[in-house]
Amino acid sequence: MKFGGSPVLAPTFPPWRARLVIGAATLALGALAARAAYLQGWNRDFLQAKGESRYSRTLEVPAVRGRIFDRNGEALAVSTPVKSIWAIPEDASAGGRDLDRLAATLEVPRAELRAKLADTGRDFVYLKRQVPPEVAERVAALRLPGIHQSKEYRRYYPAGEAMAHVLGFTDVDDIGREGIELAYQEHLGGRPGSRRVIKDRLGEIVEDVVSLRAAKDGGDLVLALDSRIQNLAYGELRRAVEAHRAKGGGIVVLDVATGEVLALANLPSYNPNNRAQLAGPQLRNRAVTDAFEPGSTLKPFTVALALDIGRIAPATTISVAPGSLTIGQAVIRDAHPEKALTVEQVIQKSSNVGAAKIALELRPESMWGFFDDIGFGAAPRLGFPGEAVGKLRPYKTWRPVEQATMSYGHGISVSLVQLARAYTMFARDGDLVPLSLLKVDAAPRGEPVLSKRTAEAVRRMLELAAQPGGTAPRARIVGYRVAGKTGTAHKQVDGAYAEDRYRSSFVGFAPASRPRLVIAVMIDEPSAGQHFGGVVAAPVFAKVMAGALRLLGAPPDAPMEPIEAAPPALEVRESA
Amino acid sequence: MSRLSLLALVVLAVCALGLVTSQHHARKLFAELEREQARTAELEVEHGQLQLEASTWARHARVERLARERLHMRPPEAKRMQILEAPPAAGGSRR
Numbered sequence: 001m002k003f004g005g006s007p008v009l010a011p012t013f014p015p016w017r018a019r020l021v022i023g024a025a026t027l028a029l030g031a032l033a034a035r036a037a038y039l040q041g042w043n044r045d046f047l048q049a050k051g052e053s054r055y056s057r058t059l060e061v062p063a064v065r066g067r068i069f070d071r072n073g074e075a076l077a078v079s080t081p082v083k084s085i086w087a088i089p090e091d092a093s094a095g096g097r098d099l100d101r102l103a104a105t106l107e108v109p110r111a112e113l114r115a116k117l118a119d120t121g122r123d124f125v126y127l128k129r130q131v132p133p134e135v136a137e138r139v140a141a142l143r144l145p146g147i148h149q150s151k152e153y154r155r156y157y158p159a160g161e162a163m164a165h166v167l168g169f170t171d172v173d174d175i176g177r178e179g180i181e182l183a184y185q186e187h188l189g190g191r192p193g194s195r196r197v198i199k200d201r202l203g204e205i206v207e208d209v210v211s212l213r214a215a216k217d218g219g220d221l222v223l224a225l226d227s228r229i230q231n232l233a234y235g236e237l238r239r240a241v242e243a244h245r246a247k248g249g250g251i252v253v254l255d256v257a258t259g260e261v262l263a264l265a266n267l268p269s270y271n272p273n274n275r276a277q278l279a280g281p282q283l284r285n286r287a288v289t290d291a292f293e294p295g296s297t298l299k300p301f302t303v304a305l306a307l308d309i310g311r312i313a314p315a316t317t318i319s320v321a322p323g324s325l326t327i328g329q330a331v332i333r334d335a336h337p338e339k340a341l342t343v344e345q346v347i348q349k350s351s352n353v354g355a356a357k358i359a360l361e362l363r364p365e366s367m368w369g370f371f372d373d374i375g376f377g378a379a380p381r382l383g384f385p386g387e388a389v390g391k392l393r394p395y396k397t398w399r400p401v402e403q404a405t406m407s408y409g410h411g412i413s414v415s416l417v418q419l420a421r422a423y424t425m426f427a428r429d430g431d432l433v434p435l436s437l438l439k440v441d442a443a444p445r446g447e448p449v450l451s452k453r454t455a456e457a458v459r460r461m462l463e464l465a466a467q468p469g470g471t472a473p474r475a476r477i478v479g480y481r482v483a484g485k486t487g488t489a490h491k492q493v494d495g496a497y498a499e500d501r502y503r504s505s506f507v508g509f510a511p512a513s514r515p516r517l518v519i520a521v522m523i524d525e526p527s528a529g530q531h532f533g534g535v536v537a538a539p540v541f542a543k544v545m546a547g548a549l550r551l552l553g554a555p556p557d558a559p560m561e562p563i564e565a566a567p568p569a570l571e572v573r574e575s576a
Numbered sequence: 577m578s579r580l581s582l583l584a585l586v587v588l589a590v591c592a593l594g595l596v597t598s599q600h601h602a603r604k605l606f607a608e609l610e611r612e613q614a615r616t617a618e619l620e621v622e623h624g625q626l627q628l629e630a631s632t633w634a635r636h637a638r639v640e641r642l643a644r645e646r647l648h649m650r651p652p653e654a655k656r657m658q659i660l661e662a663p664p665a666a667g668g669s670r671r
Contacts, residue, residue, distance in 0.1 A: 067624065074634065075627040158631035205610045206603035231636040479659075560657050 055198050056209060063190025065153060065174050066218030068167060070227040071260075071439045077167055077181070079153040079174055083136035084129040089120045092146030102147070105138050106131065129172050130154045155181075159227060161269040162234040165285040166225060166437075169272040178283060180221070180437065183383045190218040222439045224260035229253055232547045234265040237521070240540045241267045244526035250287035251540065252420040253548060254518040256509065258440045259424065259433035261382070262517070262548070264288070264417070288382065291390040291413040292522070295489030296471075296533070297507045298409035299355045300347060300426065300458050305370045306358050307343070308454040314344050314461065320353040327401040332356050335573050347461040348470045349572045350486065352408045359407030360400065367403065368395035373449050374422040374432060376414050382437050388415040409489060416505075420520035423507050426462065426483075427515035430455035459483055463512045466538075471573070473566035475508055475538040477546040479556035483515075484508015484541065486533030491525065501525050506537035510545050513557040519545055532573055 039047065068077040085106065099117075103110040106128045116125050129152070131139070136149055153174045157167060168179020176185040193215030198207040233251045241249045246267075253263035270282040284290065306312045323337020334353050346354030359367065371377065377392030391413040398406075405411045414422075417435065425432050431446030450458075462483035466475040471486045487505040490497040505522040509515040521537040521544075530536055643649040 064620070064624075067627070075624075075631045078624045078628045080625050080628070081621055156628050158628050158635070162637075200603070200607075204607040206606055208606070228636050235637065479657075555661075556659055560655070560659065562653065562655055 055200075056196055057199050058194055058196050058212065059205075061193040061195055061215035062151065063192045063215045063217050065155065065170070065190055066188040066220045068180065068188070068221045068223060070223055070225045070230075071262075072226065072228075073222075074227045076159055076163060076223070076225075076227065077155055077157050079155045079170075081151050082130045082132060082154045083149045084152050085127045085131055085136065085139055086148055086150065087117060087125055087127055088146045088148070089117050089122055089125055090146070092117050092144065098142065098144055101142055102127075102139065102144060105135060105142070157272040159230070160273065161271050162231050162265065163225070163227070164269050164272045165266045165283075165287075166223075166230075166264050167272065169275065179285065179384065180223070182385050183437075184221055188218045188221060191216040224255070224258075224262060224436055224439050225264070226262045226551070228551050229544075229548045230263040230265065232551075233263040233519075233544045234269075236540050236543045236547075237265055237267055240521075240523060240536065243528065244523060244530060244536050245528040246523045246536075247525040247527075248281075248286060249521070249523045250290075250416045251522075251544065252287050252416050252518075252520045253544065254420050254424060254435065256424055256427045256515045256518055258443045259421075259435045260440055261417075261435055261437050263544075285384065285386075286524075287416040287522070288380075288384045289386045289388050289415070291388040291415050291418075292503055293411070293413050293489050293492065294409040294419055294505060295487035295503065296350045296352075296355075296408050297419060297485050297487035297505050298412070298414075299350065299407060300462060300485055301370070301374065301422065302355055302359045302362070302367070302407035303343060303347060303461070304426070304450055304454055304458045305367060306362060307457055308450050309362075309366065311361050312343050312358060314342070314457050316343050317341070318343065318346060318354050318357055320346075320351055320357070323353065325353045325356055325404070327356075327404055328399075330401045330405075332404060344461050344464060347458075347485065348464040350465070350471045355407040356404035359404050362403075364395035364398045364403055367406070368392070368398075370449075371412070374425060375418055376412065376422070380415070380417050380421060380435055382417065382435055384437070388418075390414040390418055409487060416520050416522050419505075419507055420518050423509065423518050423520065425449055426455050426458045427509040427518055428455070459512060459515075462508065466508060468566035468570035469572070471532075471571075472506060472508075472534040472538040473571050474534060475506060475542050475545075476563050477510065477542050477549075478563055479558055479560045480510045480545070480549055480554070481512035481558045482508060482510045482542070482545065483512040484538070486538060488531060488533045502531040504531055504533040504536040506533050506541045508541055508545075510549065511554060511557040516552060516554050517545065517548055519548075534571065534573070 065079040067075060067079070070076055099110060099113060103113050108128055113127060116127060119125065127147070139147065140149065155170045155174060157163065157169070166179055168181040169177055170181050171177050175189065176182040181188065193211065193213040195211045196209040197205045198209060200206045233253055237249050237251045240246070249267045251263065251265050252261065254260070255262050264287055266284070266286045268282050270278055307314070317340050319340045320334060321337070321339045323334045325332045332352050334351050336349065338349070338351070341349065341351055341354050343358070345351070346358070371392055377390055379387040379389050381387070402411045421432065421435055428446060429452045430450035431448045433444045433446045462485055463481060464470050465486070466472045466482045466484050472484060475482050475484050484506055485508065487507070489503045490499070491501040491503055492498070493501065503522065503524055504526055505520070507518070507520040509518045519541050521540045523536050523540075526536045
């Protein structure tokens with residue numbers, strides 16, 4: 001039996017119906033194909049983005065600012081997360097009780113909050129920045145609409161005001177603004193990154209898609225500073241500034257062998273953790289950014305140059321009678337007129353006339369060249385912002401009287417750091433090393449400036465100056481031989497020297513047999529009756545030096561006998 | 577022939593299931609890694625805070641004040657000090 005012949009299967013419908021069905025099916029297929037082409041061709045990017053936004057998220061990867069440590073690994077500056085509270089004024093409907101509670105929690109005046117929230121024209125307003133995490137949690141617990149939080153960093157300085165000038169500080173965005181924080185911003189600052197990830201239904205990250213920008217944490221910094229010596233130096237300086245009712249002061253402690261800055265402090269100071277009332281003068285890192293006329297602390301340099309080129313010998317006698325020297329219209333005076341002094345005594349008793357006479361023996365260009373060699377008139381390149389260059393005029397413009405006054409530190413200006421560095425030359429057998437704020441691994445090679453013999457001769461003179469019969473017997477310390485020079489300079493006010501305003505200084509090193517540390521102290525305008533460098537600045541030097549040598553465990557080079565105060569007759573008052 | 581296809585089908589199904597489980601496993605591990613990394617960051621922050629605290633407690637001025645006031649310590653007088661040279665063999669300088 002043939003199916004084809006079956007009457008049941010015989011086509012009983014008109015053929016156009018079959019064509020209609022086929023046509024409809026083809027049309028439907030065509031529509032589907034067109035839709036698919038439309039979605040996958042034209043609209044693909046939009047739809048893929050929509051799809052991805054359901055599961056993929058771009059996350060900020062935070063970066064932390066590097067920490068600062070002292071040479072012994074003590075933390076000096078650390079950033080730690082805090083919250084900032086911000087609002088979208090349009091969404092924030094806090095009023096009445098809510099506003100009261102928010103103001104109380106944040107410790108912000110209610111009126112201030114209200115004013116900020118009333119400004120609906122803005123999309124974003126900070127209510128308070130750098131809020132401790134506990135407070136931020138209490139704010140979150142209030143569940144106020146339109147009030148949001150974000151994470152940021154705040155930097156803490158546990159050493160407080162003792163290190164304020166060296167470290168400086170950062171602003172609210174944790175970017176360095178002063179001191180080392182500014183100088184090493186590039187190294188310390190982190191760079192936040194971002195990455196794209198896939199999150200699951202529970203909000204957990206299940207896959208890393210791509211890192212859009214790699215985050216880079218800031219690098220740590222190990223300073224040359226020794227926080228024990230720094231605290232000691234700051235404390236003693238503050239005591240002296242208070243006792244002498246001075247306007248300010250500075251102290252620098254250098255390691256002779258490596259040129260490292262072990263301590264650097266200034267007064268007036270400030271607390272870097274609370275900078276609410278911060279004024280300009282407090283911010284100044286005087287020891288580095290302020291140049292001053294150093295006075296007699298400069299005498300050893302003129303003498304050293306004259307010794308080095310063989311103009312004089314330590315025992316050469318110089319006539320200083322009658323205690324004054326007239327050059328043109330200017331008169332140079334000594335506080336204690338003498339007839340004749342040896343070169344050694346010129347330093348020991350700090351004779352202006354003697355130093356001036358030695359200076360006049362020298363050619364201006366060789367004196368200028370020497371000052372230039374030891375770094376006067378050039379920034380010390382510590383890396384601090386705003387380092388003082390000091391004033392060293394070109395020798396062609398020098399008049400004889402200026403050359404003479406420069407020998408005892410007038411008509412030339414240097415910063416305390418420059419002065420301290422120049423003294424390392426005497427402590428180091430005549431060569432100079434670059435200074436470093438960062439810890440140094442290997443001692444740098446020195447640049448020779450003077451012969452070893454000259455350096456030894458000047459060391460001996462400086463040791464005499466710090467003994468009874470010199471200007472600074474108060475610089476002595478138990479168990480160590482000390483060498484150093486006082487300075488007492490009239491301050492310049494409106495271009496003229498003020499009769500009653502002084503700057504007292506002392507620069508020295510110890511132990512004299514094998515120097516370890518150079519300390520320079522400067523006290524600005526002592527006004528409690530005393531103004532001589534030997535009385536005001538030398539005791540600070542002695543206390544800091546004694547403490548620092550004990551901390552470093554330096555072997556004593558003198559008998560451990562108590563020091564008796566020098567009889568007044570044996571304490572020479574220098575001429576200012 | 578059809579038996580071979582059937583076998584291939586079974587193998588395919590097992591592989592597919594394996595892929596799903598391993599993917600799931602990988603995601604779980606990744607989530608764990610993320611959590612641990614977040615913990616590392618948290619501990620790092622805490623370490624910083626503890627360093628701050630240690631520095632604050634160990635401030636020289638504070639230690640000195642405590643030594644003076646609570647323990648009644650004071651620096652020895654010069655005449656009561658005696659310096660001993662350390663023998664070179666022992667190495668290191670002693671105070």
